[in-house]
Amino acid sequence: MLEAVIRDAQGVFFPTMDQYVDLMESLWSSDYKFCSDLCGVDYLEMPSRKLPEGVKAERFEIVVNVTSFETRSRLRVRLQVQESNPHLPTLYGLYPGTEAMEREVYDLLGMVFDGHPDLSRILLPEEWEGHPLRKDYSVGRIPVQFKASTAIR
Amino acid sequence: MxxxxxxxxxxxxxxxxLDESTATGLVGETSEGTxxxxxxxxxxxxxxxxxxxxxxxxxxxxxxxxxxxxxxxxxxxxxxxxxxxxxxxxxxxxxxxxxxxxxxxxxxxxxIGYLHTGMEKTAEGLTYVQGSTNVTRMDYLAPLHNELVFSLATEKLLGVEIPPRATWIRMLMVELNRISSHLMWMATNGMDVGSTSMMIYGFRERELVLSFFEKVTGLRMNHNFIRPGGVAADLPDGWYDDVSAIIDTIPGRLDEYGEMLTGQPIFRERTEGVGILTQEQAISLSASGPVLRSTGVAWDLRKDIPYLAYDEVEFDVIIGSIGDTFDRFAVRLSEISESLRIVRQILEKMPSGPYRVQDKKITPPPRKRIDESMEALIHHFKLFTEGIHVPEGEAYVAVESPRGELGCYLVSDGSAKPYRMHIRAPSFVNLQSLPAMLKGGLLADAVATISSVDPIMGEVDR
Structure with missing residues (x-):
């Protein structure tokens, strides 16, 4: 199993894409049965963030917080996801509670969870274009159109 | 039917x-799926x-x-x-x-999504000073919990320790908020299962708490009272008597309501054995709060991962046994009593001292100082034009809101605005357990079951 990096009294894991599922499985079998949270971050405007040695910073990051009821502790997993290939395996089979959270990340950040039972937009309408929590999604981009009145005065 | x-x-x-790929579950990057x-x-x-x-x-x-x-x-x-x-x-x-x-x-x-207003995106455009006005609008029945979790996350990144009085004022306010939220839930749940009198009674008792909130914060909801660095104002004169009046009035009435509902055959018929969620289902579906506790899991963040000063007060974690709608009702009813117990201890233990951290970069100077001191004026100006600069980092903080684990994941890039703020909304996650609860039940029972999950759509959609 990977070594956790301790950051403010909490263990943080930085797995690679290949290690991700194995790590989650080993966390799950070592009492971290409760998935508190799964969210995504777009680091487009913050490329130089603090990461431990050997971890290559990518544009996207998936952050999973898991909780153990036995040891009353929380662990965090930060997975780097490439911009060119924003695919990652779903955790639905392990933590069914991540179903809605993964849909939310897909909806707002456009990351694709392979194997997810129902990867559709959850908060935005089906026909929405783009993923608003991405940093390059401009706010207020709906064009305001001013048209000259065609009425005869 | x-x-x-x-x-x-x-x-x-x-x-x-539907196209072929959606039907087989292979959603491509471009096909959104229904x-x-x-x-x-x-x-x-x-x-x-x-x-x-x-x-x-x-x-x-x-x-x-x-x-x-x-x-x-x-x-x-x-x-x-x-x-x-x-x-x-x-x-x-x-x-x-x-x-x-x-x-x-x-x-x-x-x-879901009918109330989505993009509050997580909005938060990226607001400073930390303004941030609590945004989060307070998410769960509109427990606004103080939202402000609390946002402030705790900010303070964790700032590395400041808030004064004891601020901690205890926060505790007083969030526990009263839990009472008002659960009372509101009892009111609406009562109406859903046909007890209209409970609707009126629940609102009446909630009013007691809301009038106190109005006295303290100036508003009945969306308070913006708990802020990074402490609370907005000290408790007003006479707060002790006001709170005493609340905790003396509610217990007697709670007994009446308990009797009115649990002693009523129609209510029991409609709730007992309805919408059962097992312990295994609750844990794996990430359900939290009363929904999780009703299944018999004694998990309460106030007890298990204490924040504020919850390790200095005595209270019990209420759990149910079979996880049906009645259990969820009973858990919330007893949680009101436990919150009253906490509030009573807070009344006795409330320390004196400053109510916000004495750091000029975080707390605005008192109004009088601005007239006398140039430095105070500059600090005031900088704080409200630029905001608090929070060191680079990331933090996840969770509190026990009336609906469950309310988490805040905050990423800071060193500027005065959060780089990313994510709220782990308990209602949003708890909604996933509805299919398991409703399966095999009657359509009429669905109404009682939905109500027992206590979803707040403002928080679900954010």
């Missing part, structure tokens, strides 16, 4: 034609199981094989109906799509 035959009827609920519930032969097996609320994994380490369960029902015998988003008992704009056979619910799919 009779079962409507043929899929002609069902097709009316489908907005867009949000609505589909007919059985258009739904893949894993999704069908989820909509039936079946578990794919058990905490003991058993992963169930797909295809263990019998889900073959002829299309002719079932119909898919919409409940909401304008249904009065869905607590806002929750829309449920349910597949019915007669009056029995077979599958459920919550369709």
């Amino acid at each position: 009779t079962a409507r035959s043929s899929s002609k009827f069902i097709k009316r609920f489908r907005s867009s034609p 949000q609505e519930m589909k007919t059985r032969n258009e739904t893949n097996r894993v999704e069908l199981e989820r909509e039936e609320g079946q578990l794919t994994v058990l905490p003991e380490g058993i992963v169930l094989d797909h295809g263990d369960m019998d889900i073959e029902i002829s299309e002719d015998e079932t119909m898919i109906i919409n409940m909401g988003p304008q249904h009065p008992s869905t607590h806002g704009v929750l829309r449920l799509m349910m597949e019915l056979k007669g009056e029995t619910v077979l599958r459920t799919k919550p369709v």
Whole structure:
């Protein structure tokens, strides 16, 4: 199993894409049965963030917080996801509670969870274009159109 | 109600034609897929199981094989109906799509997003000083908890320790908020199962708490009272008597309500054994709060991962036994009593001292100092034009809101605005347990069950 990096009294894991599922499985079998949270971050405007040695910073990051009821502790997993290939395996089979959270990340950040039972937009309408929590999604981009009145005065 | 035959009827609920890839569950990057519930032969097996609320994994380490369960029902015998988003008992704009056979619910799919306002995106454009005005609007029945979790996350990144009085004022306010939120829930739940008097009583008692909030914060909801660095103002004169009046009035009335509802055969008939969620289901579906505790899991963040000064007060974690709608009612009813117990201890232990941190970079100077001191004026100006500069880093903080684990994941890039703020909303996650609760029950019971989850749509959609 990977070594956790301790950051403010909490263990943080930085797995690679290949290690991700194995790590989650080993966390799950070592009492971290409760998935508190799964969210995504777009680091487009913050490329130089603090990461431990050997971890290559990518544009996207998936952050999973898991909780153990036995040891009353929380662990965090930060997975780097490439911009060119924003695919990652779903955790639905392990933590069914991540179903809605993964849909939310897909909806707002456009990351694709392979194997997810129902990867559709959850908060935005089906026909929405783009993923608003991405940093390059401009706010207020709906064009305001001013048209000259065609009425005869 | 009779079962409507043929899929002609069902097709009316489908907005867009499905392509091949969606039907088999392979959603491509460009095909969005539909949000609505589909007919059985258009739904893949894993999704069908989820909509039936079946578990794919058990905490003991058993992963169930797909295809263990019998889900073959002829299309002719079932119909898919919409409940909401304008249904009065869905607590806002929750829309449920349910597949019915007669009056029995077979599958459920919550369709949400009708109240989505992009508050996580909005937070990226607001400073930390302004941030609590944004988060307070998420869960509008427990606004102080939202402010608390945001402030705690900010303070964790700032590395400041807030004065004891601020901590205890925060505790007083959030516990009173828990009482008012649970009372409001009792009121609406009472109305959903046909006890209209409970509706009136619940609102009456909540009013007591809200008048106190108005006195302290100036507003009845969306307080913006708990801020990074402490609280907005000290408690007003006479707060001790006001709070004493609240905690003296409510217990007697709670007993009445307990008697009125639990002693009433209709209420028990409608709630007992309805909408059962097992312990395994609750844990694996990440349900938290009263929904989790009603199944018998003694997990309360106030007790297990204490924040504020919850380790210095005595209270019990209330758990249920079988996780039905009645258990969820009983857990919340007893939690009000426990919160009253905490408030009583807070009254005795309230320390004196400053109510916000004495750091000029975080706390604005008192109004009088601005007239006398140039430095104070500059600090005031900088704080309200630029805001607090928070060191680079990331933090996840969770508190126990009336609905469950309310988390805040905050990423800072060193500027005065959060780089990313994510709220882990308990209602949003708890909604996932609805299919498991409703499966096999009657449509009429769905109303009682939805109410017992206590979803706040402002928080679900954010």
